[in-house]
Amino acid sequence: MNKWKVSLTTSLLLIVLSACAIQAPPPRTGGPGAPLQKIRLPMGYIPNVQFAPYYVAVERGYFAEAGIELEFDYKFETDGMKLVAAGELPFAVVSGEQVVLARAQGLPVKYFLQWYRRFPIAIFSLKTKGIAKPEDLKGRTVGIPGFFGATYVGWRAFLDANGLSERDMQVQEIGFTQAAAVQQGKVDAAVGYIVNEPLVLEANGFPVNVFRVSDQVDMVANGLVTNEKTLRENPTLVRNMARALLRGIADTIADPNAAMQISAKYVEGLQADDPIQKRVLLATIELMRSERLGISSPQAWENTQNTLLAMGQIKQKLDVNEFFTNEFVP
Template sequence: MRRLSLALLALALLISGCRAAATPPSTAATGGARTPVRIAMGYIPDVQFAPFYVAQARGYYQAAGLEVTIDHSDVRDALVQVGQGRLTFANAAGDEILQARAQGIPIKLVFQTFQQLPVAIFAKQSAGIKTPADLRGKTVGVPGRFGATYIGLLAVLYAAQVPADQVNIVEIGFTQAAAVREDKVDAAVGYFNNEPLLLQAEGIPVDVLPVSEYISLVSNGIIAADTLIETQPDLVRRFVSATARGLQETIADPEAAFRDALRFIPELPAERQAFELNKLKQTTALWQSAVTQQHGLGYSDPAAWETTYRFLRESGLLQAQVEVTSAFTNDLRP
């Protein structure tokens, strides 16, 4: 899932000249009219968004009085737009939210879809990379020094106390699977429900080091503006509740959910559908954790927020202090 550029967010905020004088969507009108809602996903149509597709396809948003647009366009300043009330919701992760709040963008997480960061370091088994310590002296490919993959790599090195300067980090664009396959790098960072599966499907044995096994970072979920939460909490609850139902049903029956998702991924070729269905099945594990068994789907763990914040601050990735508890709420879940 492509991450939104915080540098561009900051620039957009400066250009806008205001913090967040939002005019949120009106509440659902009587007489059957629905409230328009738009959520920016930050990535092209993909099975990782199946819970949203299921909620849309099965009429859960409509039943909640919402006319939902799932926006897959390249909205580079989505977090700014959410903070200003020009966009209802967006899909973002904890590190993005903390950095946005540090820049004065008043947003918070209201439903954490992914309980585990889907990023992983992967390598051919012949490379002998079994633990983060084995990365010392190795060449590790990342798409660039930005986004979830780069943050994930730095987080694993931080947790394992491996200095980043002891690893040769190289930018390879979005060619991680090919770079590992062709031995251009010793390892690469991608999504463990994607690139490693591609290589395994080709018969290439790989070792996978999921970021979530070494450090608990807050992953992606639904964000909303502070103003919207304060003035229209019922609208947020209705959207979150419908999405939660879509999430629950996707976990319960990923094959049926995949059939619904196909309506929203028209470019997906028939020959790739079996791989994508398997990817969805692998992804269902990322939406669940010991925390959700106790608190329910969508719960955001305060301890994970503290870990994310401490990592960002101690790594120099977050320059300003942020009140961590202001970055999320669990009060709007069903």
């Protein structure tokens, strides 16, 4: 599904947590009658049930209560990180490794709310292949969408965590055909999103073995990024944005059925009773669960940075506090 790019000139994906009480956002500036601030939010992917927390927060008026009128930008050509860094947009949905790459290039961006608590990338294979543990990948053929993006970052982190190297196997670039390539036996295993390809295969009667990258190493996943100028000049907007989305996340976790009903209004062709899409939503909820919604950890940022260093994507370490803040999470 979501094809998050490592290159800062490409589209950003996408693709927290546990149902805990979320404080109501403060009243909008200027009082209840004040006009809403229109905000365009680059999502990095097409309309999808995985964005349910955003849809719930809009539908239930949480963004409006925060003084925000949200417009979803699903265009792949929108480079959300670049626009946020330039101050042309205040927010974008990004993956954690994108923030590290941006800061390494001197871009003034900062991640302020974690949406997915767990990194969503996985390595999967048909059960009939007998790949039951990571070392079983030795000598096998593994398909990846390309040598870029969150899938490749997750793949490299997985290898490092298990003492493996790409030299131990044959790695093939197969584009975004992972499910079909695995099903048809073109590769023995593939790298993809835990809420996409493995679910598709299982739903079509092909049982799979899955290695979740998040079970091997804790890295920063999808969330919201802003720029230093907005943090400095309009911290209330940042806080309101965070609280509105957190309410949507908490509601989605607490009532998936209602979240499906709401998402059907925002995703063309989505049926609220679609069993496969319901599984996608439930898998997404598992990525979101956390003891405290919204926060990211210094260690996860350190792990993400170390992976990019090992890949040669960045040249030197930075202070992880440059990447994120939890100040705006209630």
